[in-house]
Amino acid sequence: MKKSSIIITSEKLKVQDCYDFVQDAACGGIALFVGTVRNHTKNKEVSHLNFSAYEPMALKEMQKIAALALAKFQIHKIAIHHAIGELQIGDIPVIIAVSSAHRKAAFEACEFAIDTLKETVPIWKKEHFNDGEIWVNSHP
Amino acid sequence: MKKSSIIITSEKLKVQDCYDFVQDAACGGIALFVGTVRNHTKNKEVSHLNFSAYEPMALKEMQKIAALALAKFQIHKIAIHHAIGELQIGDIPVIIAVSSAHRKAAFEACEFAIDTLKETVPIWKKEHFNDGEIWVNSHP
């Protein structure tokens, strides 16, 4: 049985897809994190975002996160889906879903996965404003 | 603007409803917890569950949890939905959804809400087996 679903796509991410993948008759709880595009950053209004990825490596790093989460926490399944391309305010760049028998493990694994993804997965966000654009995290 | 959605219902709970309520252009993340009915408990096979509530008081206690979470954590909105009546394996007894600007607060509030709900909200679960039934937590 496949225990992880790792996807990078330029289609819209669906919470239901992640839920359906991790849901299991043996599990008592599902923790999810859904990232959404905010309309501002540091008091500046954002018009839209653009995500690009080093796709083959990003998929490998996401797979590593899933494998580590499955080893480290008592969880059943994990889904890590990331969108690339242009995203508008309210759109979903990332979804993490984790199922487990007991909820504590699902919460911990979900938080671990999103924290690690933001540190290690080679995906880059460009924020677009009315008067310009910026690669996030790239300027000292 | 209404900051909390508190529902007890005998209809099927929908993750999308909770997501839609808490989603907001100013929020960067949404944490969700979805309880699901497990097919076993303490190595015994469960056939189905039945939830009953002291409904007016349960709604008040859920409202208190939402108000406390909104006061205690830097969050935008919170939804707490609970199902009553007969639930089958895989069905959803409870959904908690929390939106926030920064994800840590959403995770903390979501976990706080489900932990507190399980301690204070007057709702009772009866587990049905092939050979009998039991009120959960009620036997020494």
Place this chain on the structure above:
Amino acid sequence: MKIQLLFFGITTDLVGENSIFYELKSVATVQDLKNELLLNYSKLKNIEEFAIAVNEEYAENDLVLKENDVVAIIPPVSGG
């Protein structure tokens, strides 16, 4: 004085009632009521503990009950 008693969860099964009107001495606390209930419905001893809610709010043992209070017997909850 008269109060209304509501039973939930396992206590409904133990007592065989959902809701009854109950005669109580004129000055009684939640603790007094708990003691009386354990005498009158000895099957309630089958559960480890129960809480009391008065008019839809959890009540401390020293709360003094009033005429027409709606008093709920709350066995250990198990929602979620």
Place this chain on the structure above:
Amino acid sequence: MKIQLLFFGITTDLVGENSIFYELKSVATVQDLKNELLLNYSKLKNIEEFAIAVNEEYAENDLVLKENDVVAIIPPVSGG
């Protein structure tokens, strides 16, 4: 020896390339390559730091590069 260089995120803009073939001395570590790149593409100094991935895996500075390695310049990531 020849390696392939891939640029991502802000480094694509700074260098003006997505992917180039690059001639390197025969024995070179990741650290040697980083030093050379900062000389040859001085605009890379505009970012605080960058990591290197060799054949789709993060590489330490002391890793020795091989002919035909695919080497990616990884500026600070910002997914999620």
